[in-house]
Amino acid sequence: MPEMKYDDYLVKSRMPLFWCSGCGNGIVLGAILRAFAKLQLDRHNTVVVTGIGCWGKADDYINTNTFHGTHGRALGFATGIKLANPELKVIALMGDGDGATIGGNHLIHAARRNVDITAIVVNNFNYGMTGGQYSGTTLEETYTTTSQFGHIESAFDLCRLVEAAGAPYVARSHVLNVIQLEGFITEAIRKKGFSFVEALSPCPTHYGRHNGMKTAPKMMQWIKENAITLKEAEKKPQAEWENKFVIGKFTDKESVDYSTRYEAVMALAEASVSKGVSEREG
Amino acid sequence: MNRISVNTAWCKGCGICAAFCPVKVFTQERDGTPVPEYQERCTGCKLCVLRCPDFAIQLEVSGDEPK
Amino acid sequence: MNPNNSIRFIQGNEAIAEGAFAAGARFYAGYPITPSSEIAEISSRRLPQLGGLYIQMEDEIGSIAAVIGASASGKKSYTATSGPGFSLMQENLGVAVMAEIPCVIIDIQRSGPSTGLATKPAQADVMQSRWGTHGDHGIIVLSPSSVQECFDLTITAFNFSEKYRTPVILLADEIVGHMKEKMIIRKPGTYDVTDRKQPACDPADYKPFQADADGIAPLAAYGSRFIVRLTGSTHDETGFPNSKPENADKFIRHYTDKIENNKDDIVMTKEYKLEDAEFAVITFGCSTRSALEAMDLARGEGIRVGVLQLVTIWPFADSQVRALCSRMKAIIVPEMNLGQIIREVCRVNDSGIPVIGVNKVNSEAITPFEIMEQIREVSKCRK
Ligand SMILES: Cc1ncc(C[n+]2csc(CCOP(=O)(O)OP(=O)(O)O)c2C)c(N)n1
Ligand code: SF4
Ligand code: SF4
Ligand code: SF4
Numbered sequence: 001m002p003e004m005k006y007d008d009y010l011v012k013s014r015m016p017l018f019w020c021s022g023c024g025n026g027i028v029l030g031a032i033l034r035a036f037a038k039l040q041l042d043r044h045n046t047v048v049v050t051g052i053g054c055w056g057k058a059d060d061y062i063n064t065n066t067f068h069g070t071h072g073r074a075l076g077f078a079t080g081i082k083l084a085n086p087e088l089k090v091i092a093l094m095g096d097g098d099g100a101t102i103g104g105n106h107l108i109h110a111a112r113r114n115v116d117i118t119a120i121v122v123n124n125f126n127y128g129m130t131g132g133q134y135s136g137t138t139l140e141e142t143y144t145t146t147s148q149f150g151h152i153e154s155a156f157d158l159c160r161l162v163e164a165a166g167a168p169y170v171a172r173s174h175v176l177n178v179i180q181l182e183g184f185i186t187e188a189i190r191k192k193g194f195s196f197v198e199a200l201s202p203c204p205t206h207y208g209r210h211n212g213m214k215t216a217p218k219m220m221q222w223i224k225e226n227a228i229t230l231k232e233a234e235k236k237p238q239a240e241w242e243n244k245f246v247i248g249k250f251t252d253k254e255s256v257d258y259s260t261r262y263e264a265v266m267a268l269a270e271a272s273v274s275k276g277v278s279e280r281e282g
Numbered sequence: 283m284n285r286i287s288v289n290t291a292w293c294k295g296c297g298i299c300a301a302f303c304p305v306k307v308f309t310q311e312r313d314g315t316p317v318p319e320y321q322e323r324c325t326g327c328k329l330c331v332l333r334c335p336d337f338a339i340q341l342e343v344s345g346d347e348p349k
Numbered sequence: 350m351n352p353n354n355s356i357r358f359i360q361g362n363e364a365i366a367e368g369a370f371a372a373g374a375r376f377y378a379g380y381p382i383t384p385s386s387e388i389a390e391i392s393s394r395r396l397p398q399l400g401g402l403y404i405q406m407e408d409e410i411g412s413i414a415a416v417i418g419a420s421a422s423g424k425k426s427y428t429a430t431s432g433p434g435f436s437l438m439q440e441n442l443g444v445a446v447m448a449e450i451p452c453v454i455i456d457i458q459r460s461g462p463s464t465g466l467a468t469k470p471a472q473a474d475v476m477q478s479r480w481g482t483h484g485d486h487g488i489i490v491l492s493p494s495s496v497q498e499c500f501d502l503t504i505t506a507f508n509f510s511e512k513y514r515t516p517v518i519l520l521a522d523e524i525v526g527h528m529k530e531k532m533i534i535r536k537p538g539t540y541d542v543t544d545r546k547q548p549a550c551d552p553a554d555y556k557p558f559q560a561d562a563d564g565i566a567p568l569a570a571y572g573s574r575f576i577v578r579l580t581g582s583t584h585d586e587t588g589f590p591n592s593k594p595e596n597a598d599k600f601i602r603h604y605t606d607k608i609e610n611n612k613d614d615i616v617m618t619k620e621y622k623l624e625d626a627e628f629a630v631i632t633f634g635c636s637t638r639s640a641l642e643a644m645d646l647a648r649g650e651g652i653r654v655g656v657l658q659l660v661t662i663w664p665f666a667d668s669q670v671r672a673l674c675s676r677m678k679a680i681i682v683p684e685m686n687l688g689q690i691i692r693e694v695c696r697v698n699d700s701g702i703p704v705i706g707v708n709k710v711n712s713e714a715i716t717p718f719e720i721m722e723q724i725r726e727v728s729k730c731r732k
Pocket of ligand 2: 019020054203204206
């Protein structure tokens with residue numbers, strides 16, 4: 001295979017991107033394609049699975065194999081794709097509404113099962129595609145088109161959730177920290193087992209506009225100012241960081257993935273067949 | 283000197299490159315289109331390239347082999 | 350009998366699982382629900398023995414998603430469920446239609462709506478199996494009435510799904526699923542197995558939705574030499590989104606046409622004593638069994654009755670039923686619902702003969718006597 005550069009994975013004929021001016025999705029897309037190039041992923045052996053939402057349109061710009069399914073179900077499709085052919089690299093791209101709200105149940109179970117999939121959630125704190133309604137990660141007391149008096153629910157900490165569900169790789173960064181983000185994505189794809197990367201990202205059109213951050217730079221600045229590294233957080237009392245975005249790698253451990261474990265099931269099953277045959281003969 | 287070029291067909295004038303360039307290389311036109319006005323300051327850190335959401339910035343760092 | 354075959358005394362659900370293995374299915378994803386769970390249990394034991402994979406997902410939405418995904422990776426895949434789970438599968442069933450991904454969904458019908466008379470039989474998912482997922486589309490639905498048909502039609506379901514690149518629904522019911530009968534497990538080589546068409550073109554030219562002259566596009570698997578773009582959104586031949594009205598029109602019609610244009614191949618019926626009949630019973634699934642007994646009872650009383658069993662429920666056997674209506678005095682349609690198949694019979698009843706339903710929704714099977722009663726009624730007033 002000739003050496004792949006990051007833009008060799010980009011579908012240039014469909015540019016410019018469909019996303020709004022300043023939408024962070026493009027930054028995450030760039031980080032992913034650079035990670036692909038760093039790992040020299042074979043397009044034929046890679047499947048990008050997307051859900052529905054603004055971020056869910058990312059597959060339109062990626063020239064590997066793709067699967068664009070339904071809202072919230074990317075990990076269901078990805079699970080079947082991966083388990084039916086464990087040789088494939090499977091990467092699921094989901095929005096916070098998609099992957100963590102309507103699809104939250106699939107997220108925790110995919111993590112628990114430890115299927116070898118990389119899930120990349122772009123968290124822009126709201127449903128961008130449908131006009132900026134609140135999602136499971138919308139922050140308390142912020143405004144969306146469906147929380148016009150201030151949001152009264154608390155937000156999921158997705159990384160802690162996925163970590164608790166058992167995923168061996170969990171990390172969070174934000175689009176301004178694009179180099180770190182790209183590094184996490186690269187490690188996550190390399191990881192055998194369920195890996196999860198959350199990218200905090202601006203949706204200036206909706207969440208930004210409703211919360212006094214009309215431009216992408218403003219919203220990126222806001223994320224940065226409210227971020228704290230995991231290392232710093234660990235040194236401080238919880239009260240000092242519990243309302244901040246904790247950035248860093250939460251988990252990076254070895255854990256036998258589902259397909260490998262299933263090989264043991266197959267071996268036992270095969271042994272049961274030969275036993276069955278001899279019993280019948282005997 | 284490093285050479286910065288902006289693909290105006292892809293750029294959406296979001297201002298991210300201008301806002302976060304550590305040495306303030308860019309100015310912006312009224313519609314947001316960035317102009318690498320102070321190219322001579324550019325350190326070649328490539329952050330603008332990596333952070334541009336629309337793949338619109340090309341950077342040739344002087345001394346880099348053109349690839 | 351073919352010496353290769355073996356005779357077994359098994360349950361309908363077991364025969365369905367055996368049919369799936371025989372058809373080459375090697376991936377099952379599902380969520381347990383009575384009266385379908387035996388299919389999951391048997392699959393969980395047998396698939397790993399066959400080098401295949403069983404996974405129990407967190408719900409039926411994830412199950413059908415995994416089935417579709419596995420099929421895109423090249424494995425023949427299936428799931429089994431019942432009413433509540435079948436309802437949950439409807440959205441992603443549309444993905445299989447839109448992305449043209451072969452798979453088999455087994456619905457062992459039970460009483461509804463909702464949890465209903467949990468696990469008791471019904472035949473009330475006829476319309477749901479046709480129109481359950483939103484948007485215009487064609488669909489293939491087969492309905493077994495015996496344990497043997499459970500086995501045979503499961504193989505046919507996989508063959509149709511591979512041939513026409515479409516989801517196929519096996520619409521069985523609790524009675525047939527849990528009934529035990531003597532049946533023949535056919536041995537490999539004694540029945541047809543269809544595998545999806547593979548592209549013959551250069552990988553650079555492959556378009557996953559570019560139909561051949563037969564109207565069906567070859568489907569390469571993920572991980573092959575071909576790049577495969579699959580999507581549930583409106584797309585063109587390449588698999589990229591394309592929202593042009595003429596493109597949407599073309600593809601949406603295609604999903605219906607590829608089924609409707611092949612009715613000669615897809616629509617299967619069984620005829621019993623219709624040659625000399627004056628009255629016909631049109632039915633399907635478990636109700637076929639009572640209809641056949643009623644036919645014999647009626648003939649014992651000198652009433653010439655025949656039975657048309659709809660083996661393929663969808664696409665509907667328009668021409669067969671229309672022709673039957675034109676030569677019968679009346680038609681009786683027993684079904685364990687309040688009248689779903691009968692609507693279709695009436696739709697094609699150009700000759701305007703009486704069409705009378707025998708409908709039962711109390712979870713008890715329709716008896717031969719209940720059908721017989723209607724036969725007597727119509728035969729009286731027709732004299
Ligand atoms: C079952 C279903 N419910 C609702 C929708 C409508 N819908 C489309 S995208 C979306 C939310 C997208 O938000 P998110 O996943 O956060 O992605 P973003 O657009 O912000 O990138 C919703 C509710 C749908 N497509 N399917
Ligand atoms: S609505 Fe928000 S998430 Fe969607 S493209 Fe625009 S900025 Fe991005
Ligand atoms: S970051 Fe990119 S899209 Fe935004 S203004 Fe700069 S060049 Fe244009
Ligand atoms: S490479 Fe760095 S210094 Fe040069 S313009 Fe871009 S951000 Fe500024």
